Amino acid sequence: MFISTSLKIALYALKANKLRSLLTMLGIIIGVAAVVAMVAIGSGASAQIARQIASVGSNLLIVIPGATTAGGVRMGAGTVTTLTLSDAKAIRGECPSVARVAPVWSGVAQAVYGNQNWSTGVTGTVPAMLSIRDWPLEAGRAFTEQEVTAAAKVAILGQTVVKNLFGATNPLGETIRIKKVPFQVIGVLSIKGQSPRGDDQDDTIYVPITSAQKRLFGITMPGQVRVIMVQAKDVDLMSKAEEEINALLEQRHRIQKGADRDFAVRNLSEILAAAQAAYKTMSLLLGSIALVSLIVGGIGIMNIMLVSVTERTREIGIRMAVGATQNDILTQFLIEALALSLVGGIIGMLVGITGAQIMAKISDWPVLISWQALLLAFIFAAAVGIFFGFYPARKAAHLNPIDALRYE
Amino acid sequence: MAALIEVRSLTKIYHVGDVAVKALDNVDLSIAAGEFTAIMGSSGSGKSTFMNILGCLDQPTSGQYLLRGTDVGKLSAEELAAIRNRHIGFVFQNFNLLPRTSALGNVELPLVYSHVPAKERRERSLRVLESVGLSGHEEHTPAQLSGGQQQRVAIARALINGPSIILADEPTGNLDTKTSVEIMAILQKLNSDQGITVIIVTHEPDIAAFTRRRIIFRDGRIIEDFSPQRRQGHNPGKSEILMSKSEANPKSKCSNNRNIIV
Numbered sequence: 158m159f160i161s162t163s164l165k166i167a168l169y170a171l172k173a174n175k176l177r178s179l180l181t182m183l184g185i186i187i188g189v190a191a192v193v194a195m196v197a198i199g200s201g202a203s204a205q206i207a208r209q210i211a212s213v214g215s216n217l218l219i220v221i222p223g224a225t226t227a228g229g230v231r232m233g234a235g236t237v238t239t240l241t242l243s244d245a246k247a248i249r250g251e252c253p254s255v256a257r258v259a260p261v262w263s264g265v266a267q268a269v270y271g272n273q274n275w276s277t278g279v280t281g282t283v284p285a286m287l288s289i290r291d292w293p294l295e296a297g298r299a300f301t302e303q304e305v306t307a308a309a310k311v312a313i314l315g316q317t318v319v320k321n322l323f324g325a326t327n328p329l330g331e332t333i334r335i336k337k338v339p340f341q342v343i344g345v346l347s348i349k350g351q352s353p354r355g356d357d358q359d360d361t362i363y364v365p366i367t368s369a370q371k372r373l374f375g376i377t378m379p380g381q382v383r384v385i386m387v388q389a390k391d392v393d394l395m396s397k398a399e400e401e402i403n404a405l406l407e408q409r410h411r412i413q414k415g416a417d418r419d420f421a422v423r424n425l426s427e428i429l430a431a432a433q434a435a436y437k438t439m440s441l442l443l444g445s446i447a448l449v450s451l452i453v454g455g456i457g458i459m460n461i462m463l464v465s466v467t468e469r470t471r472e473i474g475i476r477m478a479v480g481a482t483q484n485d486i487l488t489q490f491l492i493e494a495l496a497l498s499l500v501g502g503i504i505g506m507l508v509g510i511t512g513a514q515i516m517a518k519i520s521d522w523p524v525l526i527s528w529q530a531l532l533l534a535f536i537f538a539a540a541v542g543i544f545f546g547f548y549p550a551r552k553a554a555h556l557n558p559i560d561a562l563r564y565e
Numbered sequence: 566m567a568a569l570i571e572v573r574s575l576t577k578i579y580h581v582g583d584v585a586v587k588a589l590d591n592v593d594l595s596i597a598a599g600e601f602t603a604i605m606g607s608s609g610s611g612k613s614t615f616m617n618i619l620g621c622l623d624q625p626t627s628g629q630y631l632l633r634g635t636d637v638g639k640l641s642a643e644e645l646a647a648i649r650n651r652h653i654g655f656v657f658q659n660f661n662l663l664p665r666t667s668a669l670g671n672v673e674l675p676l677v678y679s680h681v682p683a684k685e686r687r688e689r690s691l692r693v694l695e696s697v698g699l700s701g702h703e704e705h706t707p708a709q710l711s712g713g714q715q716q717r718v719a720i721a722r723a724l725i726n727g728p729s730i731i732l733a734d735e736p737t738g739n740l741d742t743k744t745s746v747e748i749m750a751i752l753q754k755l756n757s758d759q760g761i762t763v764i765i766v767t768h769e770p771d772i773a774a775f776t777r778r779r780i781i782f783r784d785g786r787i788i789e790d791f792s793p794q795r796r797q798g799h800n801p802g803k804s805e806i807l808m809s810k811s812e813a814n815p816k817s818k819c820s821n822n823r824n825i826i827v
């Protein structure tokens with residue numbers, strides 16, 4: 158009951174000095190708005206990276222050919238192809254932490270349909286690839302293991318390829334020519350969007366790896382593959398899977414202890430996670446800078462509350478004379494400071510949300526406004542109010558009644 | 566019957582720079598319940614200081630103040646606030662009402678601090694405002710009221726919690742003669758009808774004439790303490806100079822007094 162009365166008194170006092178209250182709140186408004194906007198931008202960026210990580214495929218390891226030493230000259234990573242289909246088969250068969258394996262043999266080729274042509278990346282792979290990349294088909298079907306074994310001339314198209322070759326025509330069942338070899342379109346992939354590096358992932362054609370090897374790009378050694386995509390059974394098993402693959406391939410490629418490997422295992426999620434951590438750090442940094450302005454706003458509140466206590470010394474004296482305890486006075490002024498900071502906090506939140514959305518529109522940055530961030534800003538505003546309101550409130554409460562009454 | 570107010574060797578020293586000023590110098594006094602007392606003296610005589618200590622607004626430098634036998638010096642700030650809230654009503658020379666707050670709001674104020682629900686606060690305040698003749702002025706702020714009306718609001722505020730003592734520090738100091746008489750009549754009525762102990766500080770003999778006991782201060786000491794009625798032979802009470810332990814029936818005193826005033 159007393160709290161509500163105090164609140165009424167506090168709001169009344171704030172209303173009596175509208176402009177002053179508004180200016181005092183401005184510090185809090187700016188502080189909270191800055192925190193909300195900064196956190197929204199920061200978490201928007203890291204959420205976007207998280208989406209990209211998911212789009213590449215979960216628990217993904219990529220085995221790429223490594224540097225070889227030819228006559229004492231060490232070549233760069235991936236300059237020669239040392240991986241084979243049997244390596245892929247061995248990884249799937251002998252590494253217990255591995256769920257799926259998809260070898261890849263790819264190249265760039267021109268695809269032709271009717272009078273349309275389009276140059277695109279053609280990826281030869283196996284059916285497991287779609288599961289590894291978590292990439293469902295929009296229409297049609299995937300090719301089968303039998304089709305891989307038979308080097309069948311079947312293709313699955315990405316959305317960008319469909320758009321460029323077929324326009325509005327239904328591509329299913331049609332025949333396209335890739336490097337003049339006819340392939341039947343059996344499936345269409347769903348939209349995937351941009352890769353973390355900014356490539357258009359939908360600009361691709363999937364064919365059986367054997368078809369790519371034998372009919373499109375040729376190979377220099379039997380079963381040669383460019384990379385092997387590996388999906389670990391669980392996110393926690395990724396480093397274990399990496400060790401298993403390293404050990405297996407070292408053994409298969411007869412690499413001596415301490416010698417350079419002719420392959421490398423890349424953990425793409427790890428790289429992206431690092432980028433995400435960097436964004437998180439950035440948003441934390443921006444947030445803490447914004448927090449400084451919130452503290453400055455708090456000092457503004459303290460300043461005005463001190464003025465208010467001095468100004469209203471007589472009022473405090475009257476209240477004490479009719480029986481207000483120190484606690485009553487303390488509560489009243491604390492609530493006043495709290496009301497200032499909370500009203501400022503709410504306005505600041507609205508300003509922050511609006512600001513973040515405007516920023517998103519103008520600069521095309523992804524923003525993510527989470528209720529946790531809003532709650533945090535609100536709690537901080539309240540804490541600032543209590544912290545900086547306490548000293549003036551205490552000062553008011555500890556006034557000597559007779560001195561306060563006599564104050565001119 | 567024990568004295569309502571009893572002070573022993575009360576001393577108050579102010580420090581102004583390096584100089585120590587003795588505002589009260591070993592004052593002994595006792596006031597019984599139901600008395601109507603004036604404290605007089607020139608300015609600087611210590612009468613206001615004495616009043617503030619009686620009202621638990623200020624603490625003595627040394628000496629004892631017993632209120633209903635309780636040593637006030639040993640009470641916490643919280644307990645002192647409760648005494649001011651429930652047992653003492655203040656009336657000040659400059660009214661000391663909250664500006665920008667209605668008459669009703671001002672009268673309700675002590676009830677806010679004794680945690681009375683809003684509805685009851687309003688009802689009680691309206692009743693008390695009516696009793697001091699301010700019906701129809703409930704929503705007026707002090708600035709919209711005359712001096713006499715403001716002092717009535719202050720008296721209503723002093724009365725709201727049913728105090729046993731009303732302390733009035735120069736209650737008519739800012740009022741004209743006619744209004745002063747009206748205010749004094751209210752205080753007198755409270756004393757005679759409700760038996761409230763009223764102590765007023767004044768330097769005007771006309772105002773002091775309303776009371777039945779006069780205590781005169783000079784340089785922090787009581788130099789005179791007399792009851793005019795006794796001198797005139799009207800009052801057979803046993804009040805004594807300096808240590809008055811009145812056992813007279815307040816009712817009989819009141820009737821005496823009313824005759825004098827009306």
